Amino acid sequence: MPANRKAQRPPSPSGGALASIDDVGVSYEGIITDVPTRPTGLYVRVRNMVKHFNTAKGLFRAVDGVDVDIEPSTIVALLGPSGSGKTTLLRLIAGLEQPTGGSIYFDDTDATNLSVQDRQIGFVFQSYALFNHKTVAENIKFGLEVRKLKGDHDKRVQDLLALVQLQGLGDRYPRQLSGGQRQRIALARALASNPRLLLLDEPFGALDAVVRKQLRAGLKEIVRSVGVTTIIVTHDQEEAFDLADKVVVFNRGLVEQQGSPTEIIKRPRTPFIMKFVGETNVVPATSLLAKRMRFATSKSNVMFRPHDIRLFKSPPADDNGVLTIGANVANKANLGWIIKYTLRFDDDVECELQLTRDQDEREYSLVVGSRVFVHVNPRSMMGFNQSDVDSTPLV
Numbered sequence: 046m047p048a049n050r051k052a053q054r055p056p057s058p059s060g061g062a063l064a065s066i067d068d069v070g071v072s073y074e075g076i077i078t079d080v081p082t083r084p085t086g087l088y089v090r091v092r093n094m095v096k097h098f099n100t101a102k103g104l105f106r107a108v109d110g111v112d113v114d115i116e117p118s119t120i121v122a123l124l125g126p127s128g129s130g131k132t133t134l135l136r137l138i139a140g141l142e143q144p145t146g147g148s149i150y151f152d153d154t155d156a157t158n159l160s161v162q163d164r165q166i167g168f169v170f171q172s173y174a175l176f177n178h179k180t181v182a183e184n185i186k187f188g189l190e191v192r193k194l195k196g197d198h199d200k201r202v203q204d205l206l207a208l209v210q211l212q213g214l215g216d217r218y219p220r221q222l223s224g225g226q227r228q229r230i231a232l233a234r235a236l237a238s239n240p241r242l243l244l245l246d247e248p249f250g251a252l253d254a255v256v257r258k259q260l261r262a263g264l265k266e267i268v269r270s271v272g273v274t275t276i277i278v279t280h281d282q283e284e285a286f287d288l289a290d291k292v293v294v295f296n297r298g299l300v301e302q303q304g305s306p307t308e309i310i311k312r313p314r315t316p317f318i319m320k321f322v323g324e325t326n327v328v329p330a331t332s333l334l335a336k337r338m339r340f341a342t343s344k345s346n347v348m349f350r351p352h353d354i355r356l357f358k359s360p361p362a363d364d365n366g367v368l369t370i371g372a373n374v375a376n377k378a379n380l381g382w383i384i385k386y387t388l389r390f391d392d393d394v395e396c397e398l399q400l401t402r403d404q405d406e407r408e409y410s411l412v413v414g415s416r417v418f419v420h421v422n423p424r425s426m427m428g429f430n431q432s433d434v435d436s437t438p439l440v
């Protein structure tokens with residue numbers, strides 16, 4: 046099918062055409078309050094998506110067979126190491142790349158070959174991409190004009206400025222705004238045409254930590270009130286887990302795991318996820334600790350979360366399933382609210398334990414050189430080989 050051919054909409058179960066933004070009309074009454082005509086977000090389904098690039102070194106498998114479901118009006122974060130394929134998938138969904146194979150559905154429409162314009166998507170990228178010679182109001186209006194939308198554009202601009210809490214700044218030029226304000230204007234422009242899908246590629250990447258946090262809270266509120274389905278690419282785990290209803294973790298062009306933030310954090314399915322998300326201790330499978338905890342694995346290494354360590358000042362009298370092994374406190378690092386201990390076992394293998402300062406003062410207050418006893422539930426341990434956690438892009 047040619048790239049710019051409009052996909053045919055299948056009939057709805059009732060026989061009529063499926064409703065879209067065109068059918069319900071664009072609201073000029075303010076996108077928060079105008080509930081009856083507010084379109085719900087798109088349902089995006091990605092099936093067996095493949096994107097290979099020809100490079101001097103050979104075929105580069107940037108996306109290598111990916112299935113993702115993005116429920117209407119939810120926020121989905123694409124997370125993963127550099128080069129894992131996040132941005133390529135976002136660009137495929139946007140129509141900025143042609144897939145090597147696979148399909149993308151927007152609701153019940155096969156959108157794989159729709160042109161960028163026909164996808165009716167709002168974009169925000171890391172580089173602000175505002176027009177420096179246009180005022181803030183003119184920048185936002187551009188989002189309306191490019192879609193040739195009719196109606197009271199001035200009122201719409203005021204509504205959008207209110208939405209991103211930058212009322213009164215319509216006459217300024219981008220150079221007269223802070224980085225965070227510019228990103229909010231970029232968001233207002235992306236939302237100007239009432240898109241049903243919003244794509245954000247590292248939108249806060251260039252901003253400092255405090256501004257990022259503020260913008261995150263604002264973004265969450267805005268996309269919830271507008272109801273737009275939102276996909277955000279980020280390197281930042283905190284950002285992904287804080288913002289998203291669903292986190293999709295990429296590695297080497299594949300999805301390692303997708304699920305709610307809680308699922309990903311509490312039930313990591315693969316060694317890669319265990320290592321990539323959150324803190325881990327790594328010890329050899331032949332170490333005294335792994336053997337004493339009776340953790341059996343054919344893999345060469347074992348990992349577990351620092352907070353899965355149970356610490357005793359003396360061995361429990363009745364060890365009734367709570368097997369312990371002795372270790373010396375090798376180091377104590379004071380990190381403000383957190384105390385980080387390094388524990389060294391008798392085979393010189395080390396692991397780290399983090400406690401809150403309160404917890405440490407209440408229960409432990411260990412001194413360097415003292416002897417402690419450690420238990421780690423083998424069910425919270427995971428065996429792995431180095432290749433299982435490799436994130437080098439595949440060529």
Ligand SMILES: Nc1ncnc2c1ncn2[C@@H]1O[C@H](COP(=O)(O)OP(=O)(O)OP(=O)(O)O)[C@@H](O)[C@H]1O
Nearest residue numbers: 098100105107126127128129130131132133134438
């Ligand atoms: N046009 C292209 N030609 C060749 N290789 C490409 C092209 N676009 C992307 N790639 C390669 O595909 C891989 C995946 O890139 P992508 O930008 O999707 O990764 P990413 O996960 O978003 O990484 P980052 O977080 O660093 O942006 C990278 O190794 C990149 O070099």
